[in-house]
Amino acid sequence: MERHHWIHQPWVKAEDMDAYDPKSLLVVTTGSQAEPRAALNLASYGGSHALKLSKEDVLLYSAKVIPGNESRVMKMLNRLTDLGPKIVMGKDAGLHTSGHAYHDELEEVLQIVKPQHFLPVHGELLFLKEHELLGRSTGIKHTTVIKNGEMLGVSHLRNRKVLSNGFVSLGKQDFKLMYSDGDKAFGTSTDLCIDERFRIASDGIIFVSMEIFRPKPASPQSGLKGKFKITTRCLWLDNGRLLDALYKAAHAALSSCPLNCPLSHMERMVSEILRKMVRKYSGKRPDVIVVASENTTVGFSEEVINRHMSLVDYEKTRPENPEREAEESIPEVMRTTPDDATTSSNGESFFSPDLHQPKTLDHFWESFKSPTAVKIARIVNASAQGNKPKLGKISIIDKDSSTSAPAPAKSSRKNKWKPEEIKSLIQLRGEMNEKFQTVKGRMVLWEEISGSLLKQGITRTPAQCKSVWTSLLQKYEESKKDEENMRTWQYFSAMDSFLSCEGEMATK
Template identity: 45%
Template sequence: MFPDFTDLGMQKILPDTSFLHRWRDKIEAVIITHGHEDHIGAMPWVVPALDPETPIYSGGFAMQLIKRRMQEYSLWNESRFKTFKMNERFQLGPFECEPIRVTHSIPDCCGMILRSEHGNIVHTGDWKIDEDPVDGDHFDRNTFEAVSKEGVALFMSDSTNVLSPGRTLSETVVRDALIKRVMGHQGKGRIITTQFASNLHRLASVKAAADAAGRKICFIGMSLNTYLEAAQREGRAPIDPKDLVSQEDMDGMDPNQLLVVTTGSQAEPRAALSLASRGASPLLRLDPSDLILYSAKVIPGNDTRVIEMMNNISRLGPEIAMSRGENLHTSGHAYREELEEVMKLVKPQHFLPVHGEYAFLCAHAQLARDIGIRDTSVIRNGQYLGVAPKRNGKTISSGSMQLLGEAKLQMFYNDGGRGTGTSDEMALDERTTISTEGCVIADVAVMRPPQSPAQAAAQGQASTSGRRGAEAGDVPQRLHARVRVKTLAMWTDQGRLGQELCRAAEAAVMRLGPDASLLAVERVVEEGLIRECRAYNQRKPLVTVIAHDLNSRAAPAAYAEAIQRANARMAQSDAAARRGGGGGRRGGGSSRGRGASTMGGGPGLATPLPKELAQRRRQANPREKPDEAGGTTEYP
């Protein structure tokens, strides 16, 4: 499957192949009905899960795409990958298989008849009925009708467009609409069309429009060439690659003689049209005289970024044609009337809807019941549908297909490279946290109390230099720290957030005893930073703390300096509180017992200041101007 906006950084969602691996001795073959990415994209992960002798079958064009993909992953084996032709039967274990021609939005698509002594199964693959296909490969009604006379125990059919009434448009209607639009722009400038790269039928329509207008075609987008080259090797190319204008020669041509076909119909960030809309494409620059033909469908989930791309294009001046009334696109999946027609042709005993959202499967099952197919099932990924023994020689169904159980499957994610794993292994929750809450990284250099008599004497002298030297006699027995904080994807309040986080981290360290482990330091600092972020701007970022002991040579002097800074900050804090009228002491008690900010400094100050007191303290304690360019703060 394809990831959505919540699957940050992922490019593919892959099936759990452990089920296939457990049942590999039962699997006779893999049959690929066509070459779309959602049907062949997971093969580099599926094929290794199977028995090494299990064959993979497909039509010729799909096999060209599969071969390229398998070679990328060093999995191609000439003897294992086999090509079939339409209506030519072949044996796979107990099944006699017969491919049936169907029409779709990519060439060389098929359904499949699986005959066995226990009954016949018909699977449509992805399909529509195109009454006038541009490549001449018609939907094979005759074979569907013939197999119904043999008896069909189980029928499985594509459910993608079951909620769409009526019938799909023929690709010839789109071809005529493209020709009309292209001819209407004659003498006005360049024409740019965007579409799904795999839709070679659409390329044939674009070629017809370009020929009618006397324009040359230029491809911008690698995937367009990939599909065209595969089609040429199979003898199905609608355009001779030699007739294409190279990208280098495009700028030197008369715009009135050029038709550009580009990728990016779904506004993929790195696709050509998307880059051009932002003025970032090295190959395509949009001009006000251009006409943009949007010959595709906006896939649900991509709506926002497609509209943003179109807004950017409109600001640059080109005219855009993309409304449904333009007839510049047609679906490759059957609408409701087509689904009903084929079900009536096949007359199955049992119906199982496939390929679609769960709600679509349920609607398709209801359609089957409405036309008289009594026995239907709807199952989710991972569920087992079992077949009970035949009740008589001709009947498989009548309630004999039942849900047997469910396999515990999980989805796997691929980041476009070697990274593949579960949502936990790919850290999807952490990615989401970073994107919405931000990230804080803290480096904590821990300073422990000096141990030698000379160091202790020097430390004691330093600690008594402050206003409350007598009260701070326990300071040398606490930890201090030198903290550096880096914030990412967060509002920094012009650097103030980083400074407060550093204060909170140092205060957290000072609450620990002198023998506390680095692990304990990391834990309390993490908790302190999370509390401070919540108090400051209601965020709960991903926090990473790295604690280490300060270099032994520098530690004594640094520790003495830390004591002086702590005492000075306590003095400033108390003075600010008195000036603000907040009262640094409560009930006549010692100031060391008052609520103090975790951002503040003194030893033993554990609880946060009230919000208004913290604000007064910040106002009364001006700091150096923060660094506006970065989110890193080093606090002494």
């Protein structure tokens, strides 16, 4: 750069710029490619302590945008334009010349140096090949192009000269891309779980916490019940509709599990159902993490409050403040705590102790505003304290019914399978074993088995049949390793009669 006569000093320290007239300063700065920490890029944000731009300044963009940087460079120029300086750029301005040599210049260099070996190493593969052809056109015998990881060798020096018959391949190194995640984490994409991060960011993740209530021997409860807390991240919830569907699917999956199945089986069943449901709902495949714990001390709230039943005509008077009385009268099993409220990715809080409860806290408290619900809560609270509440006339009706009528008592059907039912299931599954090995849509076969059981007077859903069979199969595999279990387990011989043949066929 030529030194002009009006500059008294060739250099001015950055910290002394404020002492000079801005019109007498020429500032050379970095940041032509919008590098994050470069001075020009920081100035576009107003974050540079040394460089401040205003409407009186002129910015000479003496650079060419490198391919791949177009987006961030244009964003930087937009920010600079918003600050007000005049920007001069482009080919017609005559501000920039390439720092790379042209074809004729490269040819001239090769003719002057006259190397025995020529190996282009800078640029894309297309340009490297063109550069190699240029070297051969100048008379160089030994030219080649290598890729990342390939190693070449040449002859040793002899009498200060290289006598070579060309390049010698020395093999190839298996290089991997290394990532730096902050100041400490460093490694390959597998080490830093890069693919998993992208998948979660794209498809989302679901966390499910289950508190399982198994029915006690003298309890009228039939089937497994649970209290769920579901949290989602990076997942479209469709204004809460998807989350509501997740709760319903989780309860349906839990109710299909056998009463004595292990917690790991419940976790696997709920995880599979939720993943399939989300895929059908939004086309995403989120990671589903389910953690189940069993509560053996507290009875399930459905034994006291059932959403299909309501109490009417309890008292003639209406309470003065039903919402406050309801909140004070809620039993401990039903009270919400900060841990019970789960915040979803769209900022809404959801609470679902069971399938029959509202899915939002507002709706939860709203359900206690009616006088009838207040009286139910009083009854529950009095029962929990051991006090016998004073009852007037009580009629139990279905909530969908418009007239008051006594509801017939329903006998609670146990969900536990009887030995005869299990034997029938094993027999039907064995008869259809060949179909299970060939048919892909196996749920159709389980529906057929469920229909066959119904003809025998056994009412079981296809999901229940599949779940029980999974437990039987797991028990069978465990029993094969223990001779004592082989003798004592009553279903081993029935299952081994066709499963052992299947194993022999697979071996052959």
